[in-house]
Amino acid sequence: MTQKNSAIWHPFTQHALQDRMTKIVRGEGAYLYTVDNRRIIDAISSWWVVTHGHCHPHIVEAIQEQAGKLNQIIFAGYTHDPAEKVAELLLRLAPCGLDHVFFSDSGSTSVEVALKMALGYWHNIGKQRKRIVVMQHSYHGDTIGAMSVGARGLFNAAYGPLLFDVSSIPFPAGGREQATLDALESACRNESPAAFIVEPLILGAGGMLMYPAWMLKEMKRICEASDVLFIADEVMTGWGRTGTLFACEQANVTPDIGCYSKGLTGGALPLAVTLCRTDIFNAHYSKDRTRTFFHSSSYTANPVACAAAKANLDLWQDQGSHQRLAAVASMQEQQIEPFRADLRFANVRRTGTITALDLKTSDPGYLAGIGPKLQVFFKERNLLLRPLGNTIYVMPPYCVTAADLDEIYAAIGDAADALAREH
Numbered sequence: 001m002t003q004k005n006s007a008i009w010h011p012f013t014q015h016a017l018q019d020r021m022t023k024i025v026r027g028e029g030a031y032l033y034t035v036d037n038r039r040i041i042d043a044i045s046s047w048w049v050v051t052h053g054h055c056h057p058h059i060v061e062a063i064q065e066q067a068g069k070l071n072q073i074i075f076a077g078y079t080h081d082p083a084e085k086v087a088e089l090l091l092r093l094a095p096c097g098l099d100h101v102f103f104s105d106s107g108s109t110s111v112e113v114a115l116k117m118a119l120g121y122w123h124n125i126g127k128q129r130k131r132i133v134v135m136q137h138s139y140h141g142d143t144i145g146a147m148s149v150g151a152r153g154l155f156n157a158a159y160g161p162l163l164f165d166v167s168s169i170p171f172p173a174g175g176r177e178q179a180t181l182d183a184l185e186s187a188c189r190n191e192s193p194a195a196f197i198v199e200p201l202i203l204g205a206g207g208m209l210m211y212p213a214w215m216l217k218e219m220k221r222i223c224e225a226s227d228v229l230f231i232a233d234e235v236m237t238g239w240g241r242t243g244t245l246f247a248c249e250q251a252n253v254t255p256d257i258g259c260y261s262k263g264l265t266g267g268a269l270p271l272a273v274t275l276c277r278t279d280i281f282n283a284h285y286s287k288d289r290t291r292t293f294f295h296s297s298s299y300t301a302n303p304v305a306c307a308a309a310k311a312n313l314d315l316w317q318d319q320g321s322h323q324r325l326a327a328v329a330s331m332q333e334q335q336i337e338p339f340r341a342d343l344r345f346a347n348v349r350r351t352g353t354i355t356a357l358d359l360k361t362s363d364p365g366y367l368a369g370i371g372p373k374l375q376v377f378f379k380e381r382n383l384l385l386r387p388l389g390n391t392i393y394v395m396p397p398y399c400v401t402a403a404d405l406d407e408i409y410a411a412i413g414d415a416a417d418a419l420a421r422e423h
Contacts (some may be wrong), residue, residue: 017372022379027054030400032384042384043408044395048204048236052315053399059266059311066307076101082306089313090273093245095254098275102293103301107235107261108141110272111197114257116295117280118195118229124283124291129369131193132164133184133228135238136171137206138199140233140278149197151206154366167191170391171203172211180219182336195229195257200247201351204236207366208356208393210349215249229256229280235272239263240325241395242298243352246314256280266312267397271305324398328353332394332404337408344416356393364390373422381411 011023023035032040042050051061059406066082066135071389073080087101102117104110115132122129132149140146147156148163156163169183170176170372187193200216223230232255238246239262244250248258257280261272283295299305315321329352336355348357361370368389378385385392385408392412396404 005053017114019199027055029055030187030397030404038382040382040384041400041404041407042397043386043400043404044386044393045263045397046267046384047262047386048395049262050243050320050397051239051263051312052266053346053397054182054267056266056311056315057299058315059268059308061267062303062307062311064282066304069300070303072299072302076296079261080301080303080306083301084305084308084311086309086313088106089310089317090275091259093313093316094258094260095246095248095273097254097277098258099208100276100281102276102295103275103306104272104274104295105195105270105297105305106141106272107233107259107304108143108146109297110259110274111140111149111231111233113147113274114144114197114231114233114259114276115149115195117257117274117276117293118231120293121229121280121283122194124286129192129194131167131191133167133169133193133196135180135198135203136168137203137209138197138233139203139205140197140199141235143183153197155205167193169185171206171209172215173209177211177215180215181222184219185222185226188222188228192226193228195231196223197231197233199233200237200253201242201250202237202247202354205388207388207391208349208354209353210356213250216248217253220255221251231255231257231259235259235261239316240321240398241354243329245322264312265308266315267307268303268308268312269302271302271309304400321398325353328398328400331400331405335394335405339409339412342413342416344420353398354393356391357412359387359392359419360391361390373419375416378411379420381407381414383408383411385411 024032025035030042032042037046090101102112102113127137134149137151144162149166167187170180172180214235220230232248233247238260256277258275265271284291309369332355333350336350339345339357347359361368363369366389371387371389374387394408
């Protein structure tokens with residue numbers, strides 16, 4: 001059932017074209033249920049955040065228990081057990097060499113924190129290195145700094161006066177990887193930038209563009225050679241999406257600064273962290289108060305959100321979660337394989353538990369005319385799939401079943417049939 005818009009202004013929604021919203025009343029596992037009790041398969045993990053499933057009992061129990069003890073406390077000058085435990089577990093699970101944890105509340109803010117850490121580091125050690133290097137087609141969030149280091153265009157054209165200049169290197173498309181490495185090496189050598197920020201292995205909102213792990217390793221090597229800080233934006237790629245807990249593991253890379261959010265609480269509550277090396281922390285550590293890291297939000301390290309994160313991290317210490325991850329990746333490969341020979345689709349691809357394919361059309365891109373039609377088609381099939389224009393991707397919770405995936409991919413094929421008949 002859908003309902004007319006209230007006074008709510010929904011994100012990434014053109015209300016002139018979509019005047020009714022689908023009302024969801026509960027979630028369980030890989031499913032969402034509407035007010036009229038229709039079951040919807042959540043094929044994109046509710047915008048990439050749900051990992052082990054909606055309303056996972058262990059996470060729900062932890063939230064309920066913490067809410068009755070301590071629900072909020074200023075995090076400047078105070079601390080609490082849930083945050084301490086989350087930080088301890090994060091440093092145990094994250095790539096070796098990340099030593100400090102800064103809490104925030106969304107992927108965008110974790111990127112803002114990373115950029116400020118990088119600039120603060122150089123400022124505090126007395127070197128004027130201010131430029132940021134980014135990758136073409138990247139997306140790092142919707143706050144000002146995050147937009148500045150993302151691709152310029154559709155998402156941020158109206159806000160150009162607010163954005164700072166960056167240097168951009170090309171996306172390492174197949175066969176053109178060397179051009180990317182050469183561009184990064186040139187930028188690092190000639191511009192003495194403060195940092196390079198990149199989404200490891202997969203560029204999400206830029207179109208689920210994928211590149212190999214060896215490229216990530218080479219980019220880190222180039223940054224190290226020029227003493228350029230390497231920022232890994234694992235907001236989406238973390239928590240198993242690429243087949244390992246963190247994407248950087250596949251390249252045996254430790255970023256200087258890492259950004260993590262989305263699946264941090266299993267999708268239950270908003271929380272983010274930015275992890276960094278000791279020397280970046282030490283550059284801000286001083287009896288001189290002007291060297292303080294000036295960043296916070298009112299809900300930094302909210303105890304209830306941290307309790308959810310702690311419960312989620314508990315699940316990742318269970319080998320069963322990693323086995324489930326491998327099983328989902330295998331099922332995804334089986335499902336996507338037949339589409340590689342389907343001439344209606346191009347660039348059929350998979351990394352870990354994420355698959356993507358581009359439906360051929362005369363107007364590709366985020367504003368492709370078939371995008372809204374695909375959304376309507378999938379909604380009528382009781383599937384939560386939200387294509388990026390003509391790019392259809394599947395990023396399910398790890399509790400998804402083979403039968404669920406059968407239903408999802410059958411609908412993708414049927415959608416292509418329906419659009420072909422229409423044209």
